[in-house]
Amino acid sequence: MEPSPVVVLVRPQLAENIGAVARAMGNGGLFHLRLVAPRDGWPQPRAWITGSGAHRILDAAQVFDSVGDAVADLHRVFATCPRPRHIIKPVLTARGGAAEVVAIGQRGLRCGVLFGPERTGLDNEDIACADSLIRYDLNPDFMSLNLAQAVMVFGYEWWLARAPEQPARELQVNETMPATKGELDNFMTHLIAACDERGFLRNEQKRPGMVRNLRHFFQRGEVTRQELNTLHGVVTELGRGRK
């Protein structure tokens, strides 16, 4: 068994949604799907259509009669998107919940995450089978969250919690490299010479400020060698003037 948590759909109504859940699970790297009393029985061919390639997850889905049976072999159970009034339980964000699931998995223990029926969500009996609640931080004025979207948000956070952190911003340079300051300086020399040749920088008073502005512009974002080569070509060609 892979160390990914079990997604438990409690009394899901629409087979299309079960398929969409499987697809979202694939996106997030979650592979273990359990269904508690699916309304229309199981299997339902429509799920494989909306599953859009997540066949492996749907083929391996297990069906149970009750939440208790579905979580009997698990060590820790989380209930998502709860709307309970009078329950005393730890409440986690999606991010916090995903981090706990990862940490528990690293101890070799098995987790499950409960998702309720489309219309009503989990009831109080379902939630009594869980150790903690996971409550998403989303627009409180529009809480109608599609079942597959609920699984997507958890799967996304679960993937992020395990993945090595990506830089929030980086320059994709492909087959080229960012230019060095010296390479940029070569280009500036070329550009300024071409401007001088055409008389564009002839106002001696304004000249230093204009040159500085050009330097600032070309250093606003990282520039790559390939881009500098193209810019050299543009300056050379424009410098020749009209034929």
Added chain:
Amino acid sequence: MEPSPVVVLVRPQLAENIGAVARAMGNGGLFHLRLVAPRDGWPQPRAWITGSGAHRILDAAQVFDSVGDAVADLHRVFATCPRPRHIIKPVLTARGGAAEVVAIGQRGLRCGVLFGPERTGLDNEDIACADSLIRYDLNPDFMSLNLAQAVMVFGYEWWLARAPEQPARELQVNETMPATKGELDNFMTHLIAACDERGFLRNEQKRPGMVRNLRHFFQRGEVTRQELNTLHGVVTELGRGRK
């Protein structure tokens, strides 16, 4: 105009997906929807069905012939989930992109986020209209991401980037309060007295360890006053023995 970024669906194919996108936008607090050349024309009643209450967003959706027209009044444009080979551009994570969108909005500037057609994604011409790319960190072995799921992940991150940070874990206590150590101690005294009365802790050698174990257990998670009251009742009742 609210300071939320514009969601631009480029050549969307299925009206059901446009509706599901609007629903996901509502969840994430995004309200401005633009459609570039929707395949089946616009409006399409099926979108209002899958929109599941996001009527306001769909009613206000604007249609454009080209990506250039759709972004003409925006200051910064992001392209999501790109699959380009030879493009030199900044690449952001969903989280990093959401943070930039928020920061740009705080300067009073307008942002747009491009989402491509279901089957093919954005093409190179579309991407040339964007300043930066947003690439989601998800399972690379299953990249088939539903259009509404793509919008959901961005909307979720956008909401989080603006919302005051939630504690990753907290105890939901409702109408009660976590117990103080003194209240817990009262209960432990009650419990141990009841155990002593029944002779449960009679082994003097094991007694200190057993009492310590009980203390540890009742401090494993936060206990509330209401729970302690119930536990006092249980101990009193069990201590009376069978009738």
